[in-house]
Amino acid sequence: MMAHDSPFHRAAASRPISRREFLWQSGGGLGGLALAAMLGHDRALAADTPAPASRPLHHPAKAKRVVQFFMAGAASHLDLFDYKPELIKRHGQPSDFGEPVEAFQNGLGPWLRPLWDFQPYGQSGKMLSEVVAPLGGVVDDLAFVHNMVGKSGVHSAATLLQSTGFQLPGFPGAGCWVSYGLGSLNENLPTFVVLPDHRGFASNGVKNWDAAFLPSQHSGTIIFPGTDAPVADLFPHAAGKFVTPDGEAAAHRLMADINRQHAATREGDQRLDARIRSYELAARMQLAAPEALNLKAEPAHVLKLYGLDGGPQTWPKEISADEEAFHFSQKCLAARRLLERGVRFVQIWSGNDNSFPRRNWDSHEDVKRDHGPLALGMARGAAAFIQDLKQRGLLEDTLILWTTEFGRMPSSQGGKGRDHNPFVFTNWLCGGGIKGGVTHGESDLWGYKPLDRTRPTTVYDIHATILHKLGLDHTRLTFRHNGIDRRLTDVHGHVIKSLIA
Amino acid sequence: MTLVALLLTPACAAAAPDFASDVRPIFEAHCFKCHGPIKQKSGYRLDVRAIALTGGESGTPNILPGRGATSPLVKFIAGEVEDMKMPPEGEPLAPAEIATIRAWIDAGAPWPEAASAAVADPLDWWSLQPLATVTPPASAGNPLDGFIRTQLAARGLAPSPPADARTLCRRLHFDLTGLPPTPEDIAAFVADSAPDAYARLVEKLLASPRYGERWARHWLDVVHYGDTHGYDKDKLRPNAWPYRDYVVRAFNTDKPYARFVQEQIAGDVLFPSTADGIEALGFISAGPWDFIGHAEVPESKTDGKIARHLDRDDMVANTIGTFSSLTVHCAQCHNHKFDPIPQEDYYSLQAVFSALDRTDREYYRDDARNARFQNLRREQRDTSAALAALEAPLRAQAGEAYAEITRRLERPPQSDPANPGKPSPSRGYHSALSSTPDAMKWVQVDLGESVEINRATLLPAHDDFNGIGAGFGFPVRFKVEASDDPAFQTGVKLLWQRYDQTFMADFPNPGLTPFATGGGTGDGIIGRYVRVTVTKLAPRKDDYMFALAELRVTDRAGKNIALGRPVTAFDSIESAPRWSRTHLTDGVAPSALSADEKQELERARDALLLGVSDEPTKQRRAQLLAESTRIAAELKTFPKPDLVYAGAIHTGSSNFKGTGTEGGRPRPIHVLARGQVTTPGKPVGPGTLSALTFSPARFALSPDAGEGERRAALAHWLTDPKNPLTWRSIVNRVWQYHFGRGLVDTPNDFGRNGAAPTHPELLDWLAADFRDSGGSLKSLHRRIVTSDTYRQAITANSAAEKIDSGNTLLWRQNRRKLEAEALRDAILAVSGKLDLTMGGPGWQDFVIERPEHSPHFRYDLANPDDPATWRRSIYRFVARSQTQPWMTSMDCADPSMRVDKRNESLSPLQALAMLNNGFIVTQAQHLAARVQSEHPHTLAAQVARAHALALGRPPDAAALAPLVRFAEAEGLPALGRLLLNLNEFTFVD
Secondary structure (H helix, E strand, C coil), X not given: CCHHHXXXXXXXXXXXXXXXXXXXXXXXXXXXXXHHHHHCCCCCCHHHCCCCCCCCCCCCCCCCEEEEEEECCCCCHHHHCCCCHXXXXXXXXXXXXXXXXXXXXXXXXXXXXXXXXXXXXXXXXXXXXXXXXXXXXXXXXXXXXXXXXXXXXXXXXXXXXXXXXXXXXXXXXXXXXXXXXXXXXXXXXXXXXXECXXXXXXXXXXXXXXCCCCCHHHCCEEECCXXXXXXXXXXXXXXXXXXXXXXXXXXXXXXXXXXXXXHHCCCCCHHHHHHHHHHHHHHHHHHHHXXXXXXXXXXXXXXXXXXXXXXXXXXXXXXXXXXXXXXXXXXXXXXXXXXXXXXXXXXXXXXXXXXXXXXXXXXXXXXXXXXHHHHHHHHHHHHHHHHHHHHCCCHHHEEEEXXXXXXXXXXXXXXXXXXXXXXXXXXXXXCCCECCCEEECCEXXXXXXXXCCCCCECHHHHHHHHHHHCCCCCCCCEEEECCEEEEXXXXXXXXXXXXXX | CHHHHHHHCHHHCCCCCCHHHHHHHXXXXXXXXXXXXXXXXXXXXXXXXXXXXXXXXXXXXXXXXXXXXXXXXXXXHCCCCCCCXXXXXXXXXXXXXXXXXXXXXXXXXXXXXXXXXXXXXXXXXXXXXXXXXXXXXXXXXXXXXXXXXXXXXXXXXXXXXXXXXXXXXXXXXXXXXXXXXXXXXHHHHHHCCCCCHHHHHHHHHHHCHXXXXXXXXXHHHHHCCCCECCCCCCCECCCCHHHHHHHHHHHHCCCCHHHHHHHHHHHHHHCCCCHHHHHHHHHCCCCCCCHHHHHCCCCCCHHXXXXXXXXXXXXXXXXXXHHHCCCHHHHCCCCCCCCCCXXXXXXXXXXXXXXXXXXXXXECCCHHHHHHHHHHHHHXXXXXXXXXXXXXXXXXXXXXXXXXXXXXXXXXXXXXXXXXXXXXXCCEEECCCECCCCCCEEEEEEEEEEXXXXXXXXECEEECHXXXXXXXXXXXXXXXXXXXXXXXXXXXXXXXXXXXXXXXXXXXXXXXXXEECCCCCCCCEEXXXXXXXXXXXXXXXXXXXXXXXXXXXXXXXXXXXXXXXXXXXXXXXXXXXXXXXXXXXXXXXXXXXXXXXXXXXXXXXXXXXXXXXXXHHHHHHHHHXXXXXXXXXXXXXXXXXXXXXXXXXXXXXXXXXXXXXXXXXXXXXXXEHHHCCCCEEEEECCECCCCCXXXXXXXXXXXXXCHHHHHHHHXXXXXXXXXXXXXXXXXXXXXXXXXXXXXXXXXXXXXXXXXXXXXXXXXXXXXXXXXXXXXXXXXXXXXXXXXXXXXXXXXXXXXXXXXXXXXXXXXXCCCEECCHHHHHHHHHHHHXXXXXXXXXXXXXXXXXXXXXXXXXXXXHHCCCCCHHHCECHHHECCCXXXXXXXXXXXXXXXXXXXXXXXXXXXXXXXXXXXXXXXXXXXXXXXXXXXXXXXXXXXXXXXXXHHHHHHXXXXXXXXXXXXXXXXXXXXXXXXXXXXXXXXXXXXXXX
16 A cells, blocks of 8 residues: 555545545554554453453442533523423513623513423423424433522633533543543543534633643543544654554564663663553554444444434535534444443533634524524434433443533523523433432522522532442542642532432 | 420529530530531631630631520520521431530530640641751761751661763753753763863753753743633733743843742832833733633623632732742632631732733833833823823813813714715714624625725724714724625635734724725726625623724725715614614715814813913923923834733723723722622731731731732742741752652642651751852752752662652652653754744744634644744743643643643553654654764664664664664654654653
């Protein structure tokens, strides 16, 4: 094979799709195979040889892994999950909150009814908006929390609070803590994977998932499924044509030899051996990651379930539900394959930074225009994902959290939009020992604040509950940094007993 | 029941309950969980008499001896106070238990001292003690070695032998300059048998500009420097770098440490005439800044208050963490749990910075010019204040006539072409309002046919709304284009732009001066539609928009071909009769007064003032006006000032006003219970830590002292020779960077949660010596690197391992893994591509997408072989929201965190980045090309040279053979890549 044709190299962004497909469908290219042979690891895809967890659990676990759906820009609880008939009744009347309200912008127009109709689903009869109707099929597995409260109506601080438990940048993401607390199930793959919106990062960028003061291997690894180079630096950059698959195997052999000789004269420094091993693992990851991300390997009925059975997709310039569903489902399917192979924590984003034209949930101007396609796309992918996990028995020990940085106001902004509502919003959880078909905590008549303002639910409670299901006591999962034993839950958080099956 | 009733009646109480046998067991069973030896919620504990009787953080006593029924404690345990039922969870106390406690309090709450737990004196802590006067152990040579050997001997350990010359040379180069020695450097040093060879090498490296670059990077870790704001909408800070350059320069010139500290806190006050004094203030603004929390939310809203509170928190934590190595920020919500830092200390530190924001500051890099400039600015402020004070009563006296002229001066005439002489109500075109400045909007005119366009002219509007007046709504960033396609999808020709982040400055408000695009050349632009696209809107009040009075498009004959033509727009407020799309081409626009008209009006106004003035006032006024004219004239002669992003008084508009409009008066600071901005408590003035007793913790400043005096007071406190933290903190940091571990292993925390010093006497001796010999960091380096301790080999010694496996006693040196910057710089040095240009704006290895909103830093789209990126890593443009992926995988410092010690990780992802990143594969090729050009003939010589460059030693024959075989098969670039990936390249012995 000609060097410049080698599938071994990371394809440039402009390369034709066939190259990418070849690379990813051949399970990492010849280089990876050669390396595996060289290393003598026929079981290089070593999901069958899980690494021991890095630390003992605090108590028996119900869940082994976590998926977090994050709707960037602030998804409206009122238009998706939190049914407020009073708003329909009072639609168009001047809003009256019974107290002065400080809106982020000027979103205190008249009451605005939900933009879609609601109807009951499942045994539980949970009311869902028609824009998330696909979730109706799994609604009895979901547990809703309608009295979430945030601390700020500013996207950046609020997003950090939900992703890291702190409003300032510089704290590890929830996935980093889980990686740190539980360790790896498969050393050939990262423990914490982030699947960003395909259009880019949300508020704060990588600060939502980087390891901060935890060791860097707990950082979220960014993967863009279905793109030319889903994982950065997995294969040589296109500028490195001189690296050939055979040469790579020889290089690994020679490096290992030289490094071992070097270490032999420097006894007692485990880092030297650890670095040799990290190169072996790197070679294995070159096999394991493409295999895990090869969505084409899925049987037709699974692709159909996710709505990914169509041919090549082209999309209109305007935002559309089909496009949103395709990308969200692709991430969900990639997530399932990664989870199956031992990844501990997958974070899936919908919505990029809060810019224009809106490809995010920050619907100040027009809820219907933005939430419509985003919500329907999310609901299709999430519903397929839950069904898929369920049919594989994976839902039992995979905990799913759906969240966003805050909610939106029951009053209108400019007629069709809604302003920020950090005072109340919705989360839902599913699987991993969570009791389905229940609601913990209600919002008030308008969906403006919690019904019981003295007992709201916070992100600390959600995180404490997730850690609890993973066998970790949130008050004991700590790391000392700048003089403080830091926790994901800061100094707060209570496990929500009523959500536990 | 009877018994309880009896006990509840104090008169009938037989004997008072005994504390030790009756009362304490109840406390233990019900209360100690939260208010005992382990936890003290709200600072309250029932195992220590003094605290139990005086109350916790609130200072309200819970036990009122002799008054059981009214004591809050009894009310709490009896559940009589809603929200304060104790214990809050679990079984309440039995009635008999409540009765016992009540009876005990009634009896005067007798509590024998012996039954009280002792509380350690919070001030009795090593780091708070004055520096001890220490005499080094008697030994020849470097006193530092005496301290180390004494402790080694006490544990039965001995130092390792000195490292060989080659190892030492490589170690010292990386330590002092962050770069590898060349094979020639090593050869020369190994061959130099003079006794002072090592000392000369130390001097050479300390004198190298590379030294400042290396050590400035350590400092920037600690102060969390970055070139963007971070958070949401991670905007660029194009003027942050002068602070970075200041730090490099400070290290290279060996600036005395006290001066270095003082400049960073209050350089503008203490050394106002120097550029260093201004640039150093980049320290205060180094950390992240919540752009949206400031720019979109006013200080009057809760979210705005939170943003500003957190902003000061960062300044305070950065200051005390960096210079004093204490975790003062833990006292934000409550008194510090472990160290003697009350909440009030923390907020008094916030008060030091409360006038400041983070913003660009004008100055001149040239000291003399800067001194003159700052002086003139001060004089200008003083003169206008004096003039305003003098004129205020005169204006009042001059009355309505004066006000009318003022209005005429400020409101331009605008006549209606249809009714000459009559004012027209038409203001122009006005876009819809937007909540952010970054919304993209456009307005365009249809010229009717495709014509040759000479130029487009934008006439600014005028509106009194929010006191804006002339230039109302004039766009801040915009472009003007022509096309035959009304959708501007095809055939778009640019007439003018100041449009995106590539332009460093916004378009300044032009007042009523028309703005014309270029034009007039032969090859005019052809198009039917002319569109103005705005990417940054003008601020209005709490929102943003853009407005124009008129858009003129002239042909080559100079005729306005847009007049009366139809206008379309992205949006429009359509508020007739003032604002409408059609007004953009209606020929009505306010015109600025002509210079003559203006002068005439001003003269009339002056005459009014003079008419009500007495002679001395007239003279004084004339003097002030002359003064003001002279200052203005001289200021005009100055070139455009330099800018540094720094802590400064900000004078802004809209939501981000700063304190400048209030004369830079510090914002009032209150103690915030639980850190909640909504519940301000006691007001506090400027001050500092009360745990150090060498000077009063609250600064004795007069109430009208300027904010700068607050910072000056803090700077003096920090650099006081009696402040033990400052001197211990810096010598410990320097020690850490030389040994991989500090004498105190937690350089940012000398409190009870931090590590204890391994060599307390050495620490104090070094600190005192450093302080007393002028605070020279180069002397401190010299002292350390010339010690035997530093020069030890890294030996394997299983016996020593057993006694001190972590090598805390330094029985050998520590092997160091190169940090991200040193690794990257070393690769460039070895490949021969390192560009040693110093200073200036940071080089960028990313492409910025969507800069007008949230910049996306696309590292993956940048050319990995761009020569602009071959400079040292210290000059890299550091983005916060998207950190450089390769550097991050090498454990680079996170610019959002104050990093006192780099993480050190080894992972497969790191290995993949070292193998496959574009930087590595391109530099490997440069290394290959370099050795090919240096040794054109034999592959073996090329391989050996590459080996020597990378590892500082030539390969022996046994090592060379397989490398040559590999290079033969795979080529030299593959060999170069292999060498850069070796453990020996990354680890320094």
